[in-house]
Amino acid sequence: MDTTTARRITFREEVENLLHAEEGASLVRCIQCATCSAACPVVEFMDHTPRLLIGLINAGMKDEVMASNTFWTCASCYACTEKCPEGIRPADVMYALTRYSLWKDTFNRDWVAPEFSRRFTKTILRTGKSYEPGYAPAFIFEGGIPGVVREMQMAMKLLAKGRLPLIPSRIKRIRNLRSMVARVMPLDGIE
């Protein structure tokens, strides 16, 4: 008689599967020491500290985690990852959660970062290169009129130095790039 029973994958395992990391300890090793939170330069803008976010993942509190702005606020400085005494890589967890959020379409439409990330990824998948003027219409008004003026001044300077392309260019063999990306992350919801 087959005594095996199918087990549902936990949220922590789901996140760890998305890490695609050959190094880095399992999140179950987290001792909640808060070294990551103390090292984080943008923790004051996060609704959950990195320590708390890891704790919520381990507790399987998926809805709370996915509604958090923490991984969208992460500046990818890797200070947390350098300092974690247990060898956990919180910065990579942040990346995994942003990918998961885009893939599952769970991100908050009022936030700038997820929508910017989605457009940026889309542009890279289409052309292999970033194209800053393509993002401007969607985000230039986020900083109000002073922000528009600042952005215009910056654009003029970049144009003068030939650092702002007027026409988007495309790399050769874009299909190869797309296949490589598709091997490490689902493209559903992004393309």
Ligand code: SF4
């Ligand atoms: S530094 Fe590492 S062990 Fe400490 S709370 Fe952060 S993830 Fe957990």
Ligand code: SF4
């Ligand atoms: S990588 Fe992100 S979460 Fe980690 S310390 Fe830097 S900003 Fe904070």
